[in-house]
Every structure is written in C-alpha cells, then in structure tokens.
Amino acid sequence: MKLELLLFILPVFFALSVLVMPQSFVRTYGLLGGLATLVLTVVLMANFDPAAGMHSFVSQEWIPAYGITLNFGYDGISLMMLLLTTVLVPLILLSNFGRELSSNRLFTSMVFLMQFGLIGVFISLDGIWFYIFWEITLIPIFLIAYWFGEPERKAALMKFFMYTFFGSLFMLASLIGLKSFAASFAIEDLKAVELAPEVAVWLLGGFFLAFAIKVPIFPFHTWQPSTYSKAPMAGTMLLSGIMLKMALYGMLRWMLPLFPEALDCVTLPIIVLGTIGVVYGAILAIKQDDMKRLFAFASISHVGLIAAGIMTADKDTISGSVLQMINHGLVAVGLFLAADVIERRLGTRSLRELGGIAKQAPKFAFWFAALAFASVSVPFTSGFVGEFLLLKGLFSFDWVIGIVAGSTLILGAVYTFRAYQLSMYGPVKTSAFTDLSISELIVFAVIIIAVVFLGVYPKAVIDFVEPSVTDLLASIKQTPLVP
Numbered sequence: 001m002k003l004e005l006l007l008f009i010l011p012v013f014f015a016l017s018v019l020v021m022p023q024s025f026v027r028t029y030g031l032l033g034g035l036a037t038l039v040l041t042v043v044l045m046a047n048f049d050p051a052a053g054m055h056s057f058v059s060q061e062w063i064p065a066y067g068i069t070l071n072f073g074y075d076g077i078s079l080m081m082l083l084l085t086t087v088l089v090p091l092i093l094l095s096n097f098g099r100e101l102s103s104n105r106l107f108t109s110m111v112f113l114m115q116f117g118l119i120g121v122f123i124s125l126d127g128i129w130f131y132i133f134w135e136i137t138l139i140p141i142f143l144i145a146y147w148f149g150e151p152e153r154k155a156a157l158m159k160f161f162m163y164t165f166f167g168s169l170f171m172l173a174s175l176i177g178l179k180s181f182a183a184s185f186a187i188e189d190l191k192a193v194e195l196a197p198e199v200a201v202w203l204l205g206g207f208f209l210a211f212a213i214k215v216p217i218f219p220f221h222t223w224q225p226s227t228y229s230k231a232p233m234a235g236t237m238l239l240s241g242i243m244l245k246m247a248l249y250g251m252l253r254w255m256l257p258l259f260p261e262a263l264d265c266v267t268l269p270i271i272v273l274g275t276i277g278v279v280y281g282a283i284l285a286i287k288q289d290d291m292k293r294l295f296a297f298a299s300i301s302h303v304g305l306i307a308a309g310i311m312t313a314d315k316d317t318i319s320g321s322v323l324q325m326i327n328h329g330l331v332a333v334g335l336f337l338a339a340d341v342i343e344r345r346l347g348t349r350s351l352r353e354l355g356g357i358a359k360q361a362p363k364f365a366f367w368f369a370a371l372a373f374a375s376v377s378v379p380f381t382s383g384f385v386g387e388f389l390l391l392k393g394l395f396s397f398d399w400v401i402g403i404v405a406g407s408t409l410i411l412g413a414v415y416t417f418r419a420y421q422l423s424m425y426g427p428v429k430t431s432a433f434t435d436l437s438i439s440e441l442i443v444f445a446v447i448i449i450a451v452v453f454l455g456v457y458p459k460a461v462i463d464f465v466e467p468s469v470t471d472l473l474a475s476i477k478q479t480p481l482v483p
Helices: 003-020 023-046 076-095 104-123 127-136 138-148 153-179 187-191 197-214 224-230 233-258 260-286 291-310 315-346 362-375 382-397 399-406 408-424 438-456 459-475
Strands: 055-063 068-074
Touching (some): 003 023, 003 055, 003 104, 023 104, 068 127, 076 315, 076 459, 104 233, 127 138, 127 233, 138 233, 153 197, 153 224, 197 233, 197 260, 224 233, 233 291, 233 315, 260 291, 260 408, 291 315, 291 382, 291 399, 291 408, 315 362, 315 382, 315 459, 362 382, 362 438, 382 399, 382 438, 399 408
C-alpha cells in the first residue's frame, strides 16, 4: 500500500475506532492517533524532493461521463499544510485533557473526521474532490460547535453554516462552468482552458466568494467573531488554526492558476479588501473586552494581510504567505488556549474582570508573554520573516497599500499587549489561579519551540516551498503582477 493512502485511511480509522474505545482510554487513544498521522506526514516530507515538483500518487479516470477523476498529489506547499494540520490536531486534542465534555468519544471522532477532510483538501487535484472534501470539513466543525459550544451558540452556528455552505455553492457553480470548456475536472485540464477575460472574472468570482467567506476577508467576516466566541475552545482552535488555511491554500492552488485572464481585473480590489481587513480587524480587536473576540478580530487582521500578499503573485511574497500561514496557525492555537486556560479557572474572559494573574501563575504568564511576542512578529519568531516578505511585496505592488498594511505592526502590538497587561498585571481581581497543568505546559512549549525554530531558521519552510511556488507562478502563464 502506498504511504500516501494512509493519509486518508488513518483519520477515518481513528474516527470510527475511537467510538468503541473505553471512556478512560479515549483521550490517550486520540492523542496516539494524532501522533500517528504526524509521523506519517514527516516520513512523506523526508522522502519528498521539493525540486521534483508535484508528486501525483493517484491519477486515473473515475466517472468519465462527467469528467470526474481520481487525482491526488502534493508538492511543497501541500506538504507544509499537511504538516500544520497534523501538528495542530494532536496539540488540540492534548489541550482538551482535563476538560469535561458530554462525550469525549464523539468529540475525538469529529476531530479526526475534520482532519480527514482537511487532508483531502490539501492533496486533491480534481475540482470535484476538492469541493467534496471542502464540504466534508463543514460537518464535524458544525457538530463540534453544536454539541459542545456555549448555550447561545445556535444563532451564531446557523449564520456560519449559511455563509459557508452557500459560498461553497458559488465555487461549485464556477467549477461546473469551467469544466464545460475542459476535458475533465482534473486541475491540469482546467488550467489548459483559455477564457475570455469577462468570463474568467465571473468564474473566478465564485471561487473568491467561497474563499473570502472562509478566510474570512472583509466584508465577508461577519460570521466569524460570534462563531469563534460561541464555539468550544477546541472548535475555535480548529477554525482559526487550520480550517481558514483551506481558503488561503485554495487561493494559491486553484484561484490564481485557473483564471490568469482575470487577474488584471481583480488583483487590486482583492488586495484592497485584504488591506482594509488588516486595519479593520486590528481596530476592533483593540476595542474588545472579551479575550476570545479580541483574538477573533486579530485573526481577521492577520489573514487579511496573508490574502493580500497572495494576490501579488510574487514569488517571495507567496513564500512568505505560506510561512505566515504556519505562524498564524501555531500562534492562534496558542492564544486561544491561553484564553481557555483563564476561562476554565476563573469562569470569565472579560478583561475588566481580570488582573494580577502573573503573581499567581508565573509559568502561564511566561508562555502567554512568549505568544504575545510571536503574535506581533518580533525578530527570531516565525512571524517576523513571513510578515516582512508580505509587507515587502505589498510595498512593491503599491506603496500606499504597503503603508496601510504596515499599520498592523503598531496596531497588533496595541491590542496584544493591552490584553496581556490587563490580564496579567495590576491588582489581583480574581480568586486563586492554578498554574499550568502538564498537558497545557506541553502544548505551549511545543508551539513556542516551533515558533522560535522557524524564527531562527525560516529557510526550513522557504526553501521547501520555493520550487513549488515557482512552478505555481509559471502555471499562471504571465509575469508577476508586481510593477
């Protein structure tokens, strides 16, 4: 059996088998399952030659009458997204140790079903399979939030479901429209289609709507703050840490290469929307009292910058966007865990009700501070080089946009250190705060070690994805859009 096929089999196996595990063994079994998929991903990366380009491990017809193929493969970009997924899933499961749930079996099963869908998204090279896996991810995250979320979750979840489901239908319509000009839904056949610019703009719009909602890009973000705040913490971690990366990846893998004829028309508007999101998200983050909502708006700001950078179609900028996706995934999970640590001990996330925690829990204060520095991309953290490359690309595209996007450096520091100062210092306003458990300490330590490693040695990511980025830009069949 090909190792790659185990990427599909393992998550499904663990999603089903955990349902019959003894309750006392469920958490450990889930963690072992998460680590197994991580080891498999590391083995695949170790055997992959980045310079060799796309590695297709399944490529054959499936339903010829409709042009649907079994076409799966990966390159350096795909593998980095797989690594992020398989690193964060066991960390999210581990962070849930000690948290009482109505059914640990169902929760763990849904996490593995989510992982199955994510893996499918990152290795699908057929449009229909990409769409199928895209929709599969919606089921477990909705059920996790519905079964284990806060009491007021139903309205937020319905908004989330309606936004994302109907946005995806526009992508499906564009796929079907594009297929009418192509031999099949295989990505290489879709790339070969030459469209009139006015047709390409409309078809690209369907993809963009689905991706813009999922990222989310301003003004398609209105589902996000309420969903993040009402979902259980593990659900929020999955949404922010991994799920939104599907959309950024989709922009890279599908939207840019399939519609080169439309890029001249849509690049500037999308970059402007992403840049507005940078400032809008940061300003609203500064105004928040709920720590979870603060980090939700901060996420809008960060991913707006990544989306804008992707649209420059510049090699260094896109390499930086991949690095920043990894950084955002790691740091977002860490920050939401920090908010969860506070809420689980004190029963509140309100900054007005917090204070003096550093005196009671110095270990937690240290790791929270490390995450705060990583969030604002100080040197020697994973965000520094990624953010530098993104801003460099945006400045090259348009200096005004670069200056506006660069405001994230100042605004990000304001909302991040405001949250840290109000919660960690000042008079003690709460009851005794128990310091970190072993499982929480491990999660924080792994995240910070990864953040520092990538901050010191970003070439580990840049060199791995750069050949794939070069191939991707060559497939656009035009020179980069940066003047």
